[in-house]
Amino acid sequence: MPEDYDVVIVGGGPAALSAAIYAGRAEMKTLVLERMWVGGQVTLTWDVANYPGFPDGVDGPTLIARMEKQAKKFDAEFRTEEVSLVELDGDMKIVKTSKTEYRCPVLILAMGADPKHLGVPGEDELRGKGVSYCGTCDGPFFRNKKVVVVGGGDAALKEGLFLTKFANELVLVHRRDEFRAEKIYQTEVKENPKIQLMLSCAVEKINGEEHVQSVDIRNLKTDEVHTEPCDGVFIFIGHAPNTKFLCNLFPEDCGGHIETDFNMMTSHPGVFAIGDVRKDSYRQIATAVGEGATAAIAAEHYISTLEAKSEDG
16 A cells, blocks of 8 residues: 655755755655665765855755754655656655655655766776766875866766775866866966866767776867776766656656746646756755755645645535
């Protein structure tokens, strides 16, 4: 038999935890389903410098642990299960996992996103053998070594700066002639003596057998290719939302970001999307927390509307 909840939240990042705090505090029976570990990408962040209330910064795991503790204080339940399918049954949502299924009038989607791959030869073969998507996780393995970082956004520059704590040389490769990251990170990167910039360039191949030994880099302006020796390649070129299991609900945006209104509600009443899965989200911890709070407050109003309708009917 399906288990009944007022609110089921799929995902365990900051957006999900914020929604769980607000939903639990509103005395809605709340369940958080996370396929891997609570916290998502934030638990891999070594320094969160722009979250309000922490003037000296805070590490990701500490911030997440506090959020989780607060959600549990308001009786939110947590289970490690991967959702495989969501179906609609009138006002109810049926959430199916490999273990069981749940029924709820409100479903909050907060699955986050996974790192995008370059899709070049050698990337998959050398993943875990020098190819990485997480500087915080793997940086210590490259102490006094040379690494290549690919990307031009906040993540690439922030993680690149972190990697200079270990690597003695870092080559930052970006397809465009300007970075997209915040100016403060651009300034720090340009002033760091360990970092060499290769703009208007692209990695075309990652070479090595047992481990990464070099990368082939093409200059996109001259079309020249040269081989850059290195011990590791860190790839930060964005993330893809974890929404493929929702294609039956959002066929036009299958595998893509989900559109919502200002209350975070999707085209399906009672189904909300927050955080990195939401179209036009700013993908910041602070905004994710705000989206989670907004969805939970809207969810409380939605349930009240359903209850009133039931009483009138």
